Amino acid sequence: MDLILSSLEILARWDVMIALLVGSIGGVLIGAIPGVGPAVAIAILLPATFSLDPIVGLTVLLGIYGSSMYGGSIPAILINTPGTAVNALTTYDGYPMTTRGEARRALSLAYSSSFFGGVFSVICLVLFAPVLAKIAPMFGSREIFLAALLGIILVVVAHRGQSLIAAALACFGIFLHTVGLEPVKYSKRFTFEQSWLSSGVDLIVVVLGLFAISQAIFLLQGQDEKIRMTKLRGGLFQGMRELARHPRVATASASLGVLMGMIPGVGEFTAQFLSYTYAQRTSERPDDFGKGASEGLIAAETSNNAVPAAAMVPLLALGIPGEALTAMMLSVFYVHNVVPGPQLFQNDMDFVVALYLALLILNVLVLIFLLFATNQLIKVVKIPNRFLGASILTLSFVGVYSLRNSFTDCLIAACFGIFGFVLKRLNLPAVPIVLGMVLGGIMEVKLRAGMARVKTPFDFIDRPVAMILFIMILGVLILHFRYVWQQRKLLKEAKWQAKHKSTSFAAQMSRRKDYLLMERGKRLREKRSKYAPRLTDKNSPR
Template structure:
């Protein structure tokens, strides 16, 4: 109770309340505009949050992160265009409901499911906070190194059929982080005697380039689309009552979101598809899924909104971000000398509770806002893409220049923007680069600190030597998890290879079989034509004989 009151005391400030309101409303607006997304908005706002108090800056970013998925459901349901990438599954059942005249019902149900998922995950994590506070101090340098390594491996293996390119991009991110002065002896690495590289390449510059500038280039090269949306009639409270009729689907989907959110590199997509598959297999009407099923819409929206709060667990407890958005938030911690990890749970538990309370209040504010402002909000869907592209481009360069008043940073951001644009056009992942930069730095520092007492490989999992040696159980568990993840990935890759090989053989065999059938058919037709011609010639010869 004391922690709860301390957390409320931290939030009871006018600037924190204003940050909550700005983040929640701004996140909904950003999510409702197709083609922008929370990553672009957070990247643009990052430089501005560095001058704020940690709780204020993080509250703004959390507001955008947690509320953007609410707004992303609006265009997904109304015009079959997801506002954010994680709302893609919402189109499966949301848009079919719109086509049969149930747009208000679909929007209301999406809001209600999102609200339930967000509240469920925050309450779960607040209840688990005492456990996390006890477990977090058990992580030393070696455990955090292994956890960061596991995070990179999970991120890479999550990109199925793109594992090699994801690994290469993650390694590229690690390499970028090594440029400049190394953190122990401050010797120069990969600077090539260029003074502007001595300070390294700033994470925010790379983030703004890869996410914001690349998206601006993407919007500028496209064409503006004219979108017509009809006004929604009636109240939007119906979804809360309908959600109550599907407690099993909502509860299981929210649980999937919490579990998947805590695992680095997994995130909303896995949680959504697991929830959607479960809901379809256990439904009494599985044939409705993909054609306007209320259960399918609940599963998709509940799962993706349960992830943001859960994704804060590895960030706060270990200082390890699980995806790009939490990696951006990590930079806000570092700027204000607030180091997430075991010490944060030991010394600033009230700060952690305040962040979770902010997420709880955020969901309430977003729901109230959406229930009364949806008809005005849907107008943002009509904003032209090229106008958005110019606005993002301008704000991004202003943000990059404001970091260090450096034109060089603007040039570097532009180069990464071109790289991000190329990767998007090739449908290749961008997130591994950012996580490679963040987790690579953590791995280097923690490995150097941990190796001071390590002489042989078994020493990595032991404290002390000889009879005084004791096992480090968490290090052993993390190492076994790494081995298990790699083994499962190799098994899955081999199964994919066999499936692809069988598909190629089947295609080749079927084409050969079809070719043989066509050849036999052609021979039969030619033979029949020959018989017919011979019969006609024989008949003509008989007629000529009869006449003579």
């Protein structure tokens, strides 16, 4: 109880409350605009948060991170266009409800499900915080190195079908971290005698280029779309009553969101599809899914909103981000000399709980805002794409230049913006680059610190937690290679079946031709036998 009271004292400040309000409402607005998303907004706001207190800056970013999915459901339901990539599954059942004239019902159900998922995850994590505080001291340098390595492997494995390119991009991110002065002896690496490379490649510059500037270019080269909005009818308060009729789906989806959020590199998409699959398989009417099923909408929105709070666990407990958004938040910690990891749970547990309580409060603020402001909020969807692109591009370069007052950083950000645009057009992931830069730095420092007491390779994993992490790494790699081998086997079988099918088809056509010739000959013989007696009688001598 004392821990919660001390955490509330941290939040009971006017600047923190304003940050919560701005972050939560701003996140909804940003999420409701298709093509922007929380990554772009956080990348633009990141330089401005460096001058704020840690709790204030993180509260703004947490507000955008946690509330953007609320807003993303609005265009997904009304115009079949997800506001954020995470809301893609919401269109499956949300838009069919709109076509039936049930737009308000779908929005109300989406808001209620998102609220339940967010509150459920925060309550779970506040209850488990003492357990995490006891586990955190078991992590030393070697354990954190192995956890960071596991994080990179999970990120690579999560991009199924693109594992090789994801691994290459993650290695490219690790290489970018090595440019400049190394952290122990301060010797220059990969600078090629260029003075502007001595300070290295800044993470925020790369983030702004890959996410904000690339998205701005993408919006500017497209066409402005004319959007027709559906008239909303009915009340927005009926979603809670309908959600209460499906407690099993809501609880299971929220639980899957919490579990998937704690695993680095997994995130909302896996939680959504697992929840949606579970809801469909256990439903009494599985055929309704994709046609406006309320259970499908509940599963999608509950699971994705349960992830943000859970994703803070590896970030706070181990200092390991699981995705690009938490990697950006990690830079705010470092700027203010607040180092996430085991020591944070031991020494500043009230700060950790304050962050979770901030997530709880912002869910309440967002729900109240949406229930009363939806009619005005849907107008945000009509903002032209090119205007958004020009605004994002301007704000991005202002943010980059404000970091170090360097024009060189603007050029680097522009290069990464073009690179990110190419990746976007080729449908390749940019997240592994950011996580490679962040986790590569953690791995280098912890590996150097851990090798001081290591004499044999086995000494590196001679402690229980290190052994468990090592076994998990081996297990993930074995399962991934088994999956790749099975996919290649299935591909070979498909090719063989296609070839065999074509051969058998030709054989069948040949047999059919023989059969038709045989039938034709049979009919001719029957005709001959039928007319043969007449011919015999006619030509016989009298």
